Amino acid sequence: MIAEQEIRDRVKRIMMEDFEIPEEHIIPQATLFAQIGLDSLDSVDLVVALEKEFGFKINRIEDEEKIRSMRMLKDVYSFIKYKLGMGPFVPESPPRSENE
């Protein structure tokens, strides 16, 4: 079982190293697109990076909806915990707004 903090730290490292996101932008409430600045191509690369980092496999049919419903960084943490068998995927984010 990985601790929540370790998940956050490893995601932070991916965001900083792979996506060159400034550290101060990497907070759980930050929206992935509007605030962190990712886009549709980045979300594809993020999923691949998470697979490599945490050793799980994405099942496109089962996981596609979950991936699409992630809005905030904390949803990414929830998704990782779900894929690692640490609990259900519970996105806490509000629906995507126009500018996202």
Next chain:
Amino acid sequence: MRRVVITGTGAVSPYGVSVGTLMENLFANRTAVRSMREQWEPKIRDLSCWVGAPVMEPLDPKSIPRKFRRGMGPTAIMALLASQEAIGHARIPESAFSSGRMGVSFASTTGSALSMEQFFMEYFQKAEIKNLPSGIFFQIMSHTAAANIAYAYNICGRVISPNAACASSSQAIGLGFEAIQQGHQDIMLCGGADELHPVVSACFDLVHACSYKYNDEPTRTPRPFDRDRDGTVCGEGAGAVILESEESALQRGTPILAEILGFATMADGTHMAESHTQSVKFCMKRAIENAHGEPGDIEYINAHATGTEVGDRAEAEAIRELFGDHAVPVSGFKGYLGHTLGASGVLELIICLKMLDQGRIIPTRNLDNPGEGCEGIHHVIALEERKIKTFVKNNFAFGGINSVLVLRR
């Protein structure tokens, strides 16, 4: 028809980034050709050509924001770095980019050989693609340079990519010229780029067009027009020029570097790899006619001159037949830079503008004794002081593609 002028230049040459670096090395008679055996042998064992002209100084791709960089292989990175210099040089205002009156005409032989290698390593070794970055297609696609430049600058006019191997950037400039001449655009960022990779050199090797006798003496090859020439040497780089309607340049008060008077691009229609004298001659003649001139008006010819047996002879014969006894000085620059393929037309054009500004003609390096069929034209073999205004820039490509520009300083 509107008059079209050049107002900015930018270069990434085998010597490094900037037009200044390029000219400093050329005037110092330095060659960029070196042994590539150490880098290439682990990838391909049976090449016959082990020399190349790579960019010597490390580039700084991280100066390009990741959002733009992720879709760029080395070709597009060099293209953007050259474009940055050209845009700065011409002082293009930000308002021009998204106006719809500015476009991009930029080309290369292929998208990115290195990115293709990365793709096929995954594909062949693992029969998988899922670990590849999503941006790899944008690095590989044939219009990677043009599209990435347009994206990075939010340029919203026409974006075209006339990929035609070694004639790519000449065609790109020509099509940019026509777009402005006909009033479709006011400003065009034009040029070409190509990266050096062993598979690129291998393709020339396959058709016996690469130099192979000078692997231990890289500075002696390629040898354009020379009796002992044995093929070309691949190089890499990117060049960019800003083309602009004369009206736009005058309105902006930006210095005019040269005017493009004419352009022609025509095909041999005879062979994929062998240059054809009459087709080359016809293309030069048509470009000069399009410039409303005649051969007697031309004061200098910058030759394509790759150092191949057939190509150099066809070009020399065509020059001799068209210009006759008119002793037009001729030189080519691949003895310094190698053949930068899609970048060669624009880089050599930029060199012409800079050297003619100084009233000097840079000679053909490694031309000691003109070969059979290459005699009878005025080869420049030592730095020559001469005031020149009107000149021709030749470029020819595999596939039988010829492209000629006529310019006036």
